[in-house]
Amino acid sequence: MAEHNSYTVSINSHESNSELSVLFSGEGKPHPLHKMGPAVHDYYLIHTVHSGKGTFEMHNRTYTCETGDSFIIFPGELFSYTADAEQPWHYTWVAFNGRSAGMTMTQIGASPQNAVISGSSPRSIRHYYRRIRSCFHPSMQPALEDIAAAGWLRLLLRELGRAGNPHVMEKPATETDIQRQVNQAVRYLELQYTQTVSIEQLARTLGYHRTYLCKMFKQATGLSPMQYLFKIRMERAKQLLETAMTIDQVASSVGFNDALYFSKQFHKWSGSAPSVYRKERTK
Structure with missing residues (x-):
């Protein structure tokens, strides 16, 4: 894409009605000050920043996101995000929906009012994104690849949940x-x-x-x-x-x-x- 130095996206060709299903996943290095929105999606969309920085706005809050941060767009919520002028971010993303998507986001501690998770390991996170995208290479069994992608998405969300709650096990038992x-x-x-x-x-x-x-x-x-x-x-x-x-x-x-x-x-x-x-x- 002209607004990116590099851009790739993989689409799930299988139309699923499962509890959690990946729609698409990609990776990009946008130009300085590249902006998306204001807009609304009808699915969940997570971006994880691997380098550089930018700003993310949603639910009347503005976040500055850098390496290791993941910002989450919730369906029906007005959002926008902009790459930094000097150090534009490099990020990966995954879009998903499903009957349990909302509950899963609550479980990892994310909400429209708390839409950024910091402190994840970019290396392990990128591994999960790569595995998700690899599921959507040309396949004779798209329904099975849909199942595999959902599994990798769950592992990605678990990693984000751990990053968002790093001190849970350090507290005295209540x-x-x-x-x-x-x-x-x-x-x-x-x-x-x-x-x-x-x-x-x-x-x-x-x-x-x-x-x-x-x-x-x-x-x-x-x-x-x-x-x-x-x-x-x-x-x-x-x-x-x-x-x-x-x-x-x-x-x-x-x-x-x-x-x-x-x-x-x-x-x-x-x-x-x-x-x-x-x-x-x-x-």
Whole structure:
């Protein structure tokens, strides 16, 4: 383009209706004082500055953006941006939309009122932009490339989220932090109850000390992690016993390799053997 020293853009040829979908991505080195806007887009558009500087205006705020800054245009918001007269910026960009786009931007700490994220690593960020653009080279499977591009976009947004919240892990744990950690453990157990699970494995996977994990989990739920896991398994077993599955199949489906041991544990928990429970429920 005449207003750029260099300019390239890659377009997603697949029309997607997914939760998060890249529309296009590019890279440019505009001339000094090159300006876009005032204008409005109907999609999200992120620019990351790799060198030089410029100004970005949106939602009655003006930002000066330099290397490592990313400015975010939100759909329906009037914006403009201008390259510096002496050191015009070099940036990459990605446009996207999707049902979860707005929620994702909230998760990384971005909003029309807070539309610039500083402190990202230009090298790692550029890698994600390159991978996004590489998905849109001529392909016989554009739908699969659309999926891949969305994956790289998520990694890019994660990087921006980390840059926007660099001190989150340095703060003392609050009640909300502890609840979030317990929720992580509960979620893990709810998804892995069919597998062999140990306290050591759970703590290692979530990155917590074993003793700390057990203490905060019991304070929040009234049960130890293993008691909670047992409860999940037994509740799921009750549901499966109302189907046509055999006792062996139910046992295996809730993480017990030994059907006899499962039957004993179920009897201890519910007061009835699995076969008796089934008869009572199907009368």
